[in-house]
Amino acid sequence: MQEHGSDAYAFLVVMCLPLVGWLLARPPVWRRLRVRLEPAAVWVWRQVVLPDPPDEAVLRRWATIRLEELRRHLDRVQRLILDDEWMTATRQMANRMAREHLVRDVREAEAALSAFGPLEPLTAPAGPSPLATSRLVYSAPAARPVVEVMEFGPSGRWTS
Secondary structure, eight states, rough: GGGGGGHHHHHHHIHHHHHHHHHHHHHHHHHHHHHHHHHHHHHHHHHHHHOOOOOOOHHHHHHHHHHHHHHHHHHHHHHHHOOOOHHHHHHHHHHHHHHHHHHHHHHHHHHHHHHTOOOOOOOSSSSSSSSTSOOOOOOOOOOOOOOOOOEEOOSSSEEE
16 A cells, blocks of 8 residues: 555646646635635734835935936936947937837836935945946947847837
8 A cells, every 4th residue: 555655646636636726726616715714814914014114214215226226227328329320220219219218117116206305415435336336348240230120019119
């Protein structure tokens, strides 16, 4: 009997569990089970996940970090637009669209940050930080230009 124990488990996994899952997924059965299982699941979820309400300092710091990140991205894209003659028209158009979106996002982030009131002055770092220098250096490609195709997707955004 010991050598056939694994066969029983394999039969249970391969045949019985999918059958039980299929039976429980039927709408009439699931409606009856859901009434009993949903309150228990909500209670378990509340026991496991108890989010702490964020305080204003955490929200302000998050908004500041997001604004700094968006400004860095906007600065990078603007520098890229200044020297993108060697790029394909598709990339040039995508860069300009990205700039438009980033300008809008920066304005929204500034408005969200101003909702917290005046900012306290930040002290400048003693030395240059790694974020102050760009890690990406753009240069003209060595090979011939590549043709890219962008399609206007169903979501209303450009996709590549």
